[in-house]
Amino acid sequence: MQINGQHFHTIWAESPNSDSIKIIDQNQLPFHFRLKTLKTFGDAFSAIRDMEVRGAPLIGVTAAYGLFLALCGPDETELTEARLKTFCDEMKTARPTAINLAWAVDEMYKTLKGISNIETAKSMAFQKAEALKQQEIEASSNIGDHGLKLIEALSAKKNGDMVNILTHCNAGWLACIDWGTATAPIYKAHHRGIKIHVWVDETRPRNQGSKLTAFELKQEGVPHTVNPDNTGGHLMQHGMVDLVLVGSDRTTRTGDVCNKIGTYLKALAAYDNNIPFYVALPSSSFDLSLNNGLSEIPIEERNADEVRYIEGKEGKVQLVPDGSPVANYGFDVTPARLVSGLITEKGICQANESAINELFEK
Amino acid sequence: MQINGQHFHTIWAESPNSDSIKIIDQNQLPFHFRLKTLKTFGDAFSAIRDMEVRGAPLIGVTAAYGLFLALCGPDETELTEARLKTFCDEMKTARPTAINLAWAVDEMYKTLKGISNIETAKSMAFQKAEALKQQEIEASSNIGDHGLKLIEALSAKKNGDMVNILTHCNAGWLACIDWGTATAPIYKAHHRGIKIHVWVDETRPRNQGSKLTAFELKQEGVPHTVNPDNTGGHLMQHGMVDLVLVGSDRTTRTGDVCNKIGTYLKALAAYDNNIPFYVALPSSSFDLSLNNGLSEIPIEERNADEVRYIEGKEGKVQLVPDGSPVANYGFDVTPARLVSGLITEKGICQANESAINELFEK
Secondary structure (H helix, E strand, O other): OOOOOOEEOOOOOOOOOOEEEEOOOOOOOOOOEEEEEEHHHHHHHHHHHHHOOOHHHHHHHHHHHHHHHHHHOOOHHHHHOHHHHHHHHHHHHOOOOOHHHHHHHHHHHHOOOOOOEHHHHHHHHHHHHHHHHHHHHHHHHHHHHHHHHHHHHHHHOEEEEEEEEEOOEEEEHOOOOOOOHHHHHHHHHHHHOOOOEEEEEOOOOOHHHHHHHHHHHHHHHHHEEEOOHHHHHHHHOOOOOOOEEEEEOOOOOOEEEEEEEOHHHHHHHHHHHOOEEEEEEOOEEEOOOOOHHHOOOOOOOOOHHHHEEEEOOOOEEOOOOHHHHHHHOOOOEEOOOOEEEEEEEEEOOOHHHHHHHHHHOO | OOOOEEEEEEEEOOOOOOOOEEEEOOOOOOOOEEEEOOOOOOHHHHHHOOOOOOOOHHHHHHHHHHHHHOOOOOOOOOOHHHHHHHHHHHHHHOOOOOOHHHHHHHHHHHOOOOEHHHHHHHHEEEEEEEEHHHHHHHHHHHHHHHHHHHHHHHHHHHOOOOOEEEEEEOOOOHHOOOOOOOOHHHHHHHOOOOOOEEEEEEEOOOOOEEEEEHHHHHHHHEEEEHHHHHHHHHHOOOOOOOEEOOOOOOOEOOOEEEEEEOOOHHHHHHHEEEEEEEEEEEEHHHHHOOHHHHOOOOOOOOOHHHHEEEEOOOOEEEEEOOOOOOOOOEEEEEOOOHHEEEEEOEOOOOOOOOHHHHHOOO
């Protein structure tokens, strides 16, 4: 999508097989637009851990490039099974919740397993990372096409009046490679000239809503309003929301949706006010091994300083009094019963085991 | 309650009938403890409007002192009905949502109506303001005694294990004169040696939770943890909350509760997880003229800059990108069906018309 009128992806190789992978440093947005170069496995690992890249699909693709970069190290003369396994196992620890990380690493592992020649391995790793990237772009675009139909239907129901969509966190193109997940239908609808407006939850503590979603919507010219996370219930009670659209970091085979902390509260409010609550996600965000999202998905606890301090345009300030303890859970789980449907690249399905199975059989 | 080991009220007169009313400037907390002197009607009005004092009961008492100060002006030689009405009407416009403001102003009006001698009026106004203050202290203390029984019962049910209470915004003694509303049962339980821990919603956009509730709990030595507003649902899903306890800015005769924006989301989560959700409020926070909280209570929209910028220890920083619009609704309404009970100075009652009527007949 666009930044200052120029088309960008969130990650790209400077040239084929080059050990120079570029990312947009998302910790600097929206006040500074800065690119960063990843040259080593460690660079990719810390870009994920420190959230210079974030969002389930982008984390996966960055991990894939990171495994390519691992093979570019000066000491890598031969790829052994043990060495490959070490890299893969370590990369999976960069963030615990998004399943795409493990998924992408496993895809890389399957591609590289049994190859010992380092040049062959490097070349295949690069190609696979590029392919995973391409796959995510297509998944996002297809999610956009499927979700567009929902927005078109809401617009028709309102006789072309503004469709108001509430989103939480950033499931935008900055969380993916292009288009986004939750934002893909929004961009497609906007490009088609449908009147839409997006309520952007600021998404404490890291404010990915106000800092990233608002930034990217503004760059694409989509009408939007930033609001504190506390606001969504009030908006829904007063008919100001037609659709809630969020992403997911991991969704079980039963349709339980793990996403940014606070998503569950919006799902409850949508349910209480008869407002459709949809989750947009690529297949790579499903964890079909899990039955129960609440008991089985590990919830990342992040550093208390993310709540204690906040980074704004002018720098960092302290919000919590000295000596008051802080909790910082990164995600929560929305039970399938509160989810109206899942928008995937394969189509829209209900959030239950048989519908999800049917989708994966397509 | 205590600040640095010394007992404070949130508002007090320096001496009887003195036109020097002291407040704690709550916009400076928790990083600076500064007192401020109100000398005129305008001082009191702007202290309320600019939230140097906030919280429904404290707003009411400040308005009462403000009407006393109005009579202390050098040009006030006689109190006329028209003049009294002008002061009262204007004072009511300082904040729109908390009913205590109108209630306290009406109490002052009733006291002063028909008195023309300015010295008599001043003296009666001062006495009435002091009486309203005393009444709020007693109401808070009684709320504490009634709510304490709930906490004692939860503690017994858990065999003396920690009782975890989640609160939203600041319905603490800083919102009242002493004790608080939602915090009164907490302080009473803590003083009684019951093991309690408070989850403090930071309460964006003004962060009254992290800035005021955490501050006052810490000053009283009550164990607590600050968390982003998004966190409560996750905590409740995982058995980490035994009771939700909040205040109210206005409650209808049918039990609909208007409180800080985001309260409704916590009520939904409590209901979904079978956790008791109680509202602590003095009688002065009821608006018995209203039937339907959602359609009848005016919701204050505050300045967008409260969301766009945040004030921390080191100063103010910008959070939202330039040019992105912002919404800032101050309150929401929790329908009575989600409220387990109302804790008032008269006792605990269910959130419905007949129970509330019965309470007021006591």
